[in-house]
Amino acid sequence: MANKGEIDKGIQARLQLSYERSTKNHFELEVDIDIPGQGVTAIFGESGSGKTSLLRCIAGLENEVAGSLCVNGEMWQDVNLWVPTHKRSLGYVFQEAYLFAHLSALGNLRYAIKRSNQPANTELFEQVVNVMGIEGILSQLTAQLSGGERQRVAIARALLSQPKLLLMDEPLASLDTPRKLEILPYLERLRNSFNIPIVYVSHAVDEIVRLADHAVIMQQGKVTAQGDITQLFSIADLPLGVSNEVGAILECQVVERDTKWHLMRVAFDGGELWLPNVEGSHNTSQRVRVLASDVSLTLTPHSDSSILNVLSGQIVEVVNDQDPAMALIRLKVGGSYLLARLTQKSLHNLNLVNGKSIWIQIKSAAIVR
Incomplete structure (x- = not known):
């Protein structure tokens, strides 16, 4: 085993797991x-x-998992x-909040502090409560809280255990759309x-493009792609490409x-884009999403x-879409990439091939929010 000082920072996971999901369903990770x-x-799929x-497996909840796991230089499995x-x-945040029903929101937070291996930190407590916006509900019992409020308390509880890694398993999956928009x-x-x-585990593209810096795409227990989200979501032949939601992300x-x-x-x-102004926002940095269906070529x-x-840009890749009438085209624009979804007929009529210079018209682009 490598010495601790020799292990690179980051999370390295080489994991294998095999089990029967049912009598007729064998699963391998x-x-x-x-x-x-x-x-x-984001773990997406x-x-x-x-x-x-x-x-x-990362949490150590699967006893039969083989392989190795290192988290920021600390070996958890070998x-x-x-x-x-x-x-x-x-810290682990599940789809359901799983708060202690007999305790108030504050009581749930105090439980996490008591269970932490680290000394209590008043400054951290105040920061967590403020960031999660739960100051006004600390005295309430969990039954009195909305679904979104319960999940925010659950996240705060996980943070107050002072973890070195936070795992979130589809934390918005049990919430309706208004509550999701409230908690994002x-x-x-x-x-x-x-x-x-x-x-952060999710199958919702809108959550991933809003929150993630890096993404891992999974299919049938295997990793099909991983990387920086702005690079990853502009790859034409990802499994995402069969979805109407495929599109590039620009910082x-x-x-x-x-x-x-x-x-x-x-x-x-x-290049530059004109977009609807975001009222009330003074941020100078914005993440922008351009759907392939909103891009046309001339x-x-x-x-x-x-x-x-x-x-202006250049075609770098052309792949067939799941719909036989359509094609996906990856376009290089400066140091960035965009995707366009066109009909196969347009592809043929314009003779759109790899390496061809092209003009890119963006009918719509949206601030990710």
Whole structure:
């Protein structure tokens, strides 16, 4: 085994698990991932792809798992080592809040502080309560809380155990749409306020593109792709490509706000875009999502069009879509990538092939929020 000082920072997981989900359903998990030791890593895939199984392996909740696991230089599992769950410095947030019903919200938080291996930290307590916006509900019993409030208390409880790693297993899955929209800004504040690596399981693209810095795509117990989210979501032949939601993510900087037309101009490594202004936001950085279905291509630039956003680029990849009438095209624009979904007929008529220079018209782009 390598010395602790020789182990790279980050999370390295080489894990294998095999079991019977039912008498006729054998499942195998085989994962080999290297993910950052900071920020949010999303584990993304359809139901049954092995997302929760992977999270349980990281938590030490699967006894038959083989392989190795290192978290920011600390070995939790190896051929001659097995650190039990209660000795792994982690917090776990489930789909359901699982709060103690006989305790108030504050009582649940105090329980976490008592169970922590670290000394109580008043400053941390105040920060967690403030970030999760639960100051006004601390005296209430869990039965008096809404679903979103219970989940925020559950997240706060996990943070107050002072973990070195936070695992979140579809924390919004049990909430209706209004409650999801209510809690997402708190998850963003959590990501930005605490220097704790977060592994976030979800099958919802909108959550992933809003919260994650890095992503791991899973299918049938295997990892099909992993990487920085802005790079990963612009790959044309990902399993995501069969979805109508496929699209690129751009990290942009606001360079102008046009109050007359309620627009803002943002710059990215590849050009500039005009977008609807985000009222009340003074952030200079914005994550922007451009769906492949909102991108069209022309051989020459057009000035007599209602489309404001026109960029020059180059075709780097063409793949067939799940729909036989359609194709997905990956486009390089400066140091960034976009995707376009076009008909096979348009592909043929315009002779769109790898390496061809092209003009890109973006009919719509959205701030991720």
